[in-house]
Amino acid sequence: MNFDLPEETREMCDMVVRFASRDLQTSDTFDADDFRRRWQLAGKQGIVGASVPSAYGGSGLDAVATAAVMEALGYGCRDTGFAFSAAAHLFAAVMPIVEFGTEEQKHRLLPGLSSGEHIAAHCVTEPEAGSNALQLQTRATRSGEHYLLNGSKCFTTNAPVADVFVVQAATTPGGGFFGLTTFLVAAGTPGLTVGQRYDKLGLRGSPMADVYFDQCAVPVTDVLDGEGSGAGIFATSMRWERTCLFAAYLGAMKRVLDSTIDHVRQREQFGTPIGGFQSVSHRVVDMMARHESARLMLYKAAQGLADGRDDEIGPALAKIMVSEAAVQLGLDAVQLRGALGVLGGEAETLLRDAVPSRILSGTNEIQKNNAARALGLGSRAAARR
Incomplete structure (x- = not known):
C-alpha cells in the first residue's frame, strides 16, 4: 500500500489550493452573478470537469486524483457550499452522462459542462x-x-x-x-x-x-x-458522489484543524498556552485521528472506484466516516475557541456546513442499510433464515 499521492497529483492540488484561496472567496450572502463568475474560473482550472475524459473537454483524472482535487478545493475555498455545488454538478449530474450517454449527448453537453460555461x-x-x-x-x-x-x-x-x-x-x-x-x-x-x-x-x-x-x-x-x-444510473452516480464529493469536506476539516492548532498554541490562560493543557491537547489529537481515519477510508473507496470495482460498502462507509467526523470536528473547533467559537468564523461555519453532510447524498442511516444489504443482512435474508 502506498499512502502518498503521486508528485504530479500533489503539485496539481497545491495549484488548486492557491487558486481557490485567491479567487474563490466570497461573502456569506449568495450572489448568482458572482457564483457564475467563480464557476467559470473553476472551469478554466479544470475543476468542474476533473473526472471527465479529455476527449470531451475534461481533465481526464481518475477517481483518486479527482478526490485529491476536491480535497484541495475544500481546503483552499472557505465557501464549502461552492465546493459542494461543484462536486454535486460533477458527480451526480455530469458523470452519468460520461458513463451512460450516447456519443452525441457527450459531445453536445460535456464540453460546456467541463469548461465552466454551463452548470448541471x-x-x-x-x-x-x-x-x-x-x-x-x-x-x-x-x-x-x-x-x-x-x-x-x-x-x-x-x-x-x-x-x-x-x-x-x-x-x-x-x-x-x-x-x-x-x-x-x-x-x-x-x-x-x-x-x-x-x-x-x-x-x-x-x-x-x-x-x-x-x-x-x-x-x-x-x-x-x-x-x-x-x-x-442513479446508483452509479451515488458511488461517485458519496466518495469524491465528501473529499471536499476533508479539505475543509483540515483547514479548520490547522487553524485550531494555531489557536491553542497562541491563546493563553493562567499564564500558559491552552494547548499545554491535557484536556485541550487530547481533544486536538482526537480531531486529528478522526480526520485521518476518515481520509484513509475515503481514499480506499476512491481507489476502488478508479479500479472499476462494483463496491457498495466502501462509498457508504466513507460517506458515514467523513460526515460524522466533520460534525464532531466542527463541535471541537468551536469548543476550543471558547466564546469566540460561537461568533462568525470558520469553526462555526464548518459546523453549519457539516450538519447537512449526514443527510444529503443519502442519509447516514441509509448508508448503513446499503452496507448491511451488501453483507446479506437485509430483511429478505433475515426472512429466509
Whole structure:
C-alpha cells in the first residue's frame, strides 16, 4: 500500500489550493452573478470537469486524483457550499452522462459542462420520496418522439443557476428498479420551472431550490441509456458522489484543524498556552485521528472506484466516516475557541456546513442499510433464515 499521492497529483492540488484561496472567496450572502463568475474560473482550472475524459473537454483524472482535487478545493475555498455545488454538478449530474450517454449527448453537453460555461443539477429527491428513491411520483409518459414530464423535485442543488437538469422520473409506476428513467432537460424548456432559492442552515454558498415539471416535453434523444435504466444510473452516480464529493469536506476539516492548532498554541490562560493543557491537547489529537481515519477510508473507496470495482460498502462507509467526523470536528473547533467559537468564523461555519453532510447524498442511516444489504443482512435474508 502506498499512502502518498503521486508528485504530479500533489503539485496539481497545491495549484488548486492557491487558486481557490485567491479567487474563490466570497461573502456569506449568495450572489448568482458572482457564483457564475467563480464557476467559470473553476472551469478554466479544470475543476468542474476533473473526472471527465479529455476527449470531451475534461481533465481526464481518475477517481483518486479527482478526490485529491476536491480535497484541495475544500481546503483552499472557505465557501464549502461552492465546493459542494461543484462536486454535486460533477458527480451526480455530469458523470452519468460520461458513463451512460450516447456519443452525441457527450459531445453536445460535456464540453460546456467541463469548461465552466454551463452548470448541471441532478433532480431526484421529492417531497414524498427522499430515502425511498424507487417510489418517485414524477411521471414521464411517452408521446410520439417525446416524453411528457409531470411532477416536482425538492432540495435540488444548483437548480437556481443550472443550465442542464438530469432528471429521474417514473416511466413504469410501481416498476421498482426498472421503473425509473433518466432525462436530460435543458433550462428554459417549456414546462420546467425553478422555485425560490432556499435559505439553509449550512452550505449557504450552494444554491438549492424546488423544480417543477408541467407537461415538460423532452425528446426521446435526450433519454439517458434508454427507458428503465434510471435506477442503475442513479446508483452509479451515488458511488461517485458519496466518495469524491465528501473529499471536499476533508479539505475543509483540515483547514479548520490547522487553524485550531494555531489557536491553542497562541491563546493563553493562567499564564500558559491552552494547548499545554491535557484536556485541550487530547481533544486536538482526537480531531486529528478522526480526520485521518476518515481520509484513509475515503481514499480506499476512491481507489476502488478508479479500479472499476462494483463496491457498495466502501462509498457508504466513507460517506458515514467523513460526515460524522466533520460534525464532531466542527463541535471541537468551536469548543476550543471558547466564546469566540460561537461568533462568525470558520469553526462555526464548518459546523453549519457539516450538519447537512449526514443527510444529503443519502442519509447516514441509509448508508448503513446499503452496507448491511451488501453483507446479506437485509430483511429478505433475515426472512429466509
